[in-house]
Amino acid sequence: RHLGFSAHGSVEVMRRFLEAYHEGMEFCQIQLNYVDWTLQDAKAKMELLKEYNLPVWVMEPVRGGRLAGLSEKDAETLAALRPEEKPVAWAFRFLQSLPEVVVTLSGMSNMEQLKENIEIWGEEKPLSDQETESLLHMAAGMMDGLLPCTACRYCTSHCPKGLDIPKLIGLYNDYKFTGGGFVPAMVISTLPEDKRPGACIGCRSCEKLCPQQIKISEAMKDFDVKPWG
Ligand code: SF4
Ligand code: SF4
Structure with missing residues (x-):
């Protein structure tokens, strides 16, 4: 009884789809986490959905588990800010900081992860602006070495x-x-x-x-x- 859609396409593809089919849509599911905020343009996609008043459902909040297993250096950076939180909690707290996000779908492989997720989501502890900035700075470092294409299309x-x-x-x-x-x-x-x-x-x-x-x-x-x- 409720109609929504899921998208892995680019912002441009999503815009074309919405221009044609937004009527009746009640939500959209996108891949959103603090790495895909820039790597997959999730920020721009969320802003586009906002233009259509569509709430966001999140898939891949921990990027297939990658954000639960940070390097020692990155884990230390986060622990210095919130000693009580594990890296996986940071992925979820980032989403709790986005009012547009109403549902988060997290794949879990075992009972331990299920219990951990329930415990984390039992509390609303959104990030401060400064914590978000530090997290996104760390995420940029995680993407070092990727190809710096600006999509200028000269090629x-x-x-x-x-x-x-x-x-x-x-x-x-x-x-x-x-x-x-x-x-x-x-x-x-x-x-x-x-x-x-x-x-x-x-x-x-x-x-x-x-x-x-x-x-x-x-x-x-x-x-x-x-x-x-
Ligand atoms: S020329 Fe092509 S590969 Fe190079 S930055 Fe522009 S779009 Fe990317
Ligand atoms: S076919 Fe030639 S121009 Fe096209 S991507 Fe490959 S190397 Fe570049």
Whole structure:
């Protein structure tokens, strides 16, 4: 009796969908956590949904468990701010700081995680502005080493294979950050074979135009994602 939708698409795709189908929609589910805030444009997606007065349901709040197992250095950074909270709690407290979020779906593998989640969600302890800033700063550090594509699209008109290079690089970054992951394989599966990373012929025409000097051909070669089906 209640209609909503789930989206892994870009902000632009979501905007087109909403322009056509927003009537009757009551909620939207997106991948939202403090890393995807920028990595998957979750902030911009949430702002778009706000324009349509759609509350947000969250999937992947802990990014497949990645945000529960931080490096020692990152865990120490957070512990210095809130000694009583474990890293996984920070992922949830970040979401508690966003009034647009009304439902959070967290995958749990065992009874211990279930108990831990119940305990964390038993309390509302949203982050202060300063804590959010520190968390997002730490998240930016976690993304060091990912390709710095700005989606300027200078490269795309020079690709003889017509690849959507910035889109593929965005997926590649996700793939590298997650160590595989669900979304890159899913999205690649929706592309025709001649638009997937494997279609790159390594001509490097794109690289001559990239202001970020990204080694695009190497990334495409390294993007060994297994599409679904
Ligand atoms: S190297 Fe690959 S991505 Fe770059 S222009 Fe050539 S075919 Fe396209
Ligand atoms: S030219 Fe470089 S920065 Fe611009 S979209 Fe292409 S890969 Fe990204």
